[in-house]
Amino acid sequence: MSKLILVLNCGSSSLKGAVLNTENSEVLLSCLGEKLGLPDAYITFKVDGQKEKVDLSAQPDHTGAVGAMLDKLKAMGLDSQVGAIGHRVVSGGELYSDSVLINDDVIAAIEKCIPLAPLHNPANLLGIRAAQNIFEGLPNVAVFDTAFHQTMPEHAYTYAVPRKLYRDLGLRRYGFHGTSYRFVSEEAARFLGKDVHNLRLVVAHLGNGASVAAIKNGQSVDTSMGITPLEGLVMGTRAGDIDASVYEFLADNLNLSVKEITNLLNKQSGLLGISELSSDCRTIEEESLNGHAGAILALEIFSYRLAKYVASMAVAAGGIDALVFTGGIGENSDIIRTKVLNYCEFLGMNVDAEANLAARFGNAGIITTADSKVVSVVIPTNEELMIAQDTARLSGL
Ligand code: ADP
Numbered sequence: 001m002s003k004l005i006l007v008l009n010c011g012s013s014s015l016k017g018a019v020l021n022t023e024n025s026e027v028l029l030s031c032l033g034e035k036l037g038l039p040d041a042y043i044t045f046k047v048d049g050q051k052e053k054v055d056l057s058a059q060p061d062h063t064g065a066v067g068a069m070l071d072k073l074k075a076m077g078l079d080s081q082v083g084a085i086g087h088r089v090v091s092g093g094e095l096y097s098d099s100v101l102i103n104d105d106v107i108a109a110i111e112k113c114i115p116l117a118p119l120h121n122p123a124n125l126l127g128i129r130a131a132q133n134i135f136e137g138l139p140n141v142a143v144f145d146t147a148f149h150q151t152m153p154e155h156a157y158t159y160a161v162p163r164k165l166y167r168d169l170g171l172r173r174y175g176f177h178g179t180s181y182r183f184v185s186e187e188a189a190r191f192l193g194k195d196v197h198n199l200r201l202v203v204a205h206l207g208n209g210a211s212v213a214a215i216k217n218g219q220s221v222d223t224s225m226g227i228t229p230l231e232g233l234v235m236g237t238r239a240g241d242i243d244a245s246v247y248e249f250l251a252d253n254l255n256l257s258v259k260e261i262t263n264l265l266n267k268q269s270g271l272l273g274i275s276e277l278s279s280d281c282r283t284i285e286e287e288s289l290n291g292h293a294g295a296i297l298a299l300e301i302f303s304y305r306l307a308k309y310v311a312s313m314a315v316a317a318g319g320i321d322a323l324v325f326t327g328g329i330g331e332n333s334d335i336i337r338t339k340v341l342n343y344c345e346f347l348g349m350n351v352d353a354e355a356n357l358a359a360r361f362g363n364a365g366i367i368t369t370a371d372s373k374v375v376s377v378v379i380p381t382n383e384e385l386m387i388a389q390d391t392a393r394l395s396g397l
Contacts (some may be wrong), residue, residue, distance in 0.1 A: 002315030003083025003397045004028065005388040006135070007071070010087070010127030012119060013037050015065045019082065022397075027384070028078060030327065033065035041051040043068050047076070062123075084139045085131045088179065088383070090120035092144035093170060099147065099390040102128060102140040110142065117168065119385040125337040139395035143387045148178030151219040156316065159226075170372040173231070175213065175223035177205045180326065185215045188324045188379045191364055200317040202310050205381065206329035206336070208279065212309045214316035222316035224309050230266055233309060234302045236279035239269035241305075274298040281329045281336070288335075301337050305345030320347060323376040325367075331380050332360045335369060341376055348373025388396065 002397045009016040015033035020026065033043040033056065041060030042044035045052045054072075057179045073079040077172070087102070093113040100106055107128065114121045124142075131140055149157075157173040158166065165171040184203055189196035201215040210233045213223040224240075225230025234240045242265065250256050272279035275294040277287055287295035314320040323344070325337055341351040350369045359378035368376045391397075 003392070004078060004081045005391045005397070006131070007128045007387045008066070008081050008085060008087050008131060008386075009385045009387075010062060010123045012123040013064055015043070015127060019069075020384060021080065022385070022388050022392045023260075025382075025385055027070065028077065029069075029071070030066075033062075033068075036061055036065060041065070046070050054069065061130075063124040063133060066127070066134045070134050077228060082135065082138065083397045084141060084391045084395035086143055086387040087124060087128050087131070088145070088387060089124040089128075089142040090145045090176070092142070092146050092175065093174065095104055096142075096144050096147050097150035098391075099141055099143040099387075099394055101394045104144050106142060106223070116174065123395045126141035132138075141387075141391040141394045143179055143390050145173045145176045145178050146159050148174035149213070149220045149223055152222055156222040156247045164209065171227060172224040173223075174209070175220065175327075176209070176225045176229050177213070178206050178210050178222075179299075179383045180381040181213050181215060181220060181223075181289055183383065184324055184326045184379050184381050185218065187364075187393060188322060188377055191377060191379060192322060192375065193319070200314075200319045201324055202320050202322075203326065204306060204310065204314040205234045205325040205327045205333065206233075206306075206328050206333075207327035208323065208329065210235045210240070210306075210329065211307065212313055214241045214313040216317045222313060224313075228243045230262075234274075234298075235270045235303045237267050237270045237280070238274045239265045239273070271298045271302060273382050285333065285335050291351055299339070301336065303339035304343060305319040306336070307340045310344055312338065314347065320374055323349060323374065324383040325376070325378045329363070331378055334360065337376070337378070341368065342344055353374075 013036045017031045019029040029047050031043055031045045032325050035041045038066050039057040041061055043056055043065050054068050091113045093116050095109050096273050110121055180330050181203055184200050186196055189199055190382050196218040197253045204212045209229050211225040230238055232240050247261050247390050250261050271284050275284055275298040284295045284298050300353055300390045319371050337356055350372045352369045355365055356367040362380050364379050367376050
C-alpha cells in the first residue's frame, strides 16, 4: 500500500484530523479533538462510520490529541504507513502562493503572518509543533488558505485607503477558502469535460463561513473575503459587507468597544442575527417553511447578497461559463440555489428543479436546464484530499 498522509486542521481549542490514501482518496481515519486547553479535553475518532471517544485529560492539548492519533494508528496497524503530515494554515500573507515543505524559515514566516490571522495561525503552529514532536522525522507541509488567491490582480486586492497602510501593515484583501477553490475548480472542469485553463468560473463556497471567487483559466482573480473573513457574503454569524462607519455608530449609541463590535459583526450577525433563531442553514430553512418571518428574511438576504456577488465576480472573470456551488450549504440547500439562480436568470441560467433537488448529500450534478446559456453545477469540496495531495507532492511520496 502507498504511504498514507495525515491531515491536520487545528483551531485554538480544536483539532480536525484525517488519514488519507491519496491513491484512491480513501479516508481511513478521521477525528475531532475538542476542548483542547481545558481539563476535560477529548478526541472522537471515526473509522468505518464507527465513533470512539477518547479522554485526553492526561495531556489536554494539541500534543495530547496528536499523540492519541498516533496511538489509534498503532492500534489499527497503520502507524508505520504514515509518510507525511499536511497542515491547513490559514494565512501565508503575500509570502506563499503555493503549499510548502515546513522548515524553520517557514515556521518563522507563519509567525510573521500572525497579525493577519491572529486566531488561526497560532493554532496552526500548535498543530505543526505537536506533529513534529509526535511524528518525529516525518516531513510536514503547510497548505495555506490564502495561497490560491495570490494571483488576484492589484486592482482586486487593494483597498481604497491610504497606500501607506498597505506598504507598512500589509492592509489589503487576501481572501480565504483557497484550498477549497483550487479543488472545486479543478473538479468542476473535470465534471463538465472542460479544460480549467480555458474556463471562467464563479465558485460559491458556502459553509458556516461563506465566500465566492472568480476563477479565470484556473487562477483566482477576485474573491469576496478580505483581510479577514468578515468581508463579503452574509454568513452563519457574520454580517459580511457593511458600512465601516457602523463601528462609530455602535460605539456612540451603545458604548461598545472595538472588540465588542467586531464580536457582534462576526459572531452575532448573519443568518443568526437576522433570523433571531439560528446560524444553521438547515434550521433556517425548516423554520422558513413553517412561516417564521425572520428565517424567511434571512434566506432572502443571504441569497440576494450572494447573487449580487455572483454578478460582480462574472465581471472579474470577464464573463461566466459556469457557476459552481460547494460547502455544506452550497452542496445541500436547493432552496438557496434556486433563489440565487432566479436572481441570476438574466445571466442565462435557468434552474432545473428536479436536478437541483437531486444534487445534495455529496452528489455532484448540473442544476440548470439543458438550454441554459450558462451552466450551474454542484461540486462537493474536499479540502482534506487537496491538502493530502499537496503534502504527497511536496514530500516526494
Ligand atoms: P464549515 O464552514 O464549518 O466547514 P460546512 O461546510 O459543513 O461548514 O457547512 C455548514 C452549513 O451547511 C450549516 O449552515 C448547515 O446548516 C448547512 N447544511 C448542511 N446540510 C444541509 C442541508 N441538508 N440543507 C441545508 N443546509 C445544510
